[in-house]
């Protein structure tokens with residue numbers, strides 16, 4: 001599952017832009033996106049396939065990347081979202097850029113699939129807002145035999161995030177029409193054995209877009225599985241796809 005880590009003084013970026021946050025609890029806010037190249041996972045519904053190879057995008061020194069951030073920053077931008085690909089593949093670069101973003105008075109957001117809890121722990125001190133994503137098996141994120149270890153890593157990251165204090169942590173799960181309700185219910189049980197409802201800022205069920213989209217009845221099933229434990233659960237589609245922006 002590991003990919004070679006880029007040298008700490010350099011970073012491979014797929015793209016950098018300011019847009020309207022389209023996912024999660026902060027959707028609708030003006031956000032800068034720093035999309036890092038590289039991801040060791042393989043979700044069949046991945047919407048950023050161009051960012052998956054570590055050698056995709058462009059190579060920058062950290063100083064050049066900081067310049068790019070300043071150049072692409074719009075006024076009144078709420079936060080900088082480190083996304084990918086999978087930002088933990090280049091965790092040392094994320095740390096350097098997150099420090100810089102905070103110096104500029106902006107909040108830092110980590111959009112991670114949480115495949116590596118050790119790297120997650122290193123980045124966490126520099127992050128204000130954390131999305132912990134849990135993948136269901138029908139995402140085909142990893143081979144069946146590696147699924148258990150990915151889930152453990154996701155749960156470890158959630159534990160670290162809620163245990164670190166002063167951060168806003170929320171959970172996201174992408175569901176399709178083929179996602180198993182039984183598996184989802186087990187996941188919900190595991191999530192709330194690690195985090196108390198008061199420790200998270202949201203539980204987002206994100207319907208897949210244009211691929212095996214879940215019906216309303218299927219969405220009700222997932223919603224109803226969370227609601228008794230956490231009544232702030234929300235079904236939230238990707239806003240940027242609906243309004244046709246990046």
Ligand SMILES: Nc1nc2[nH]cc(C(=O)O)c2c(=O)[nH]1
Nearest residue numbers: 019020021022023083240246
């Ligand atoms: N507008 C917009 N919002 C997003 N939220 C998460 C994104 C991502 O690609 O991780 C994303 C993205 O690519 N665009």
Ligand code: SF4
Nearest residue numbers: 039041043046085113
């Ligand atoms: S973890 Fe994210 S970037 Fe990686 S394959 Fe899955 S959806 Fe794509």
Ligand SMILES: [Mg+2]
Nearest residue numbers: 047048083084
């Ligand atoms: Mg994404």
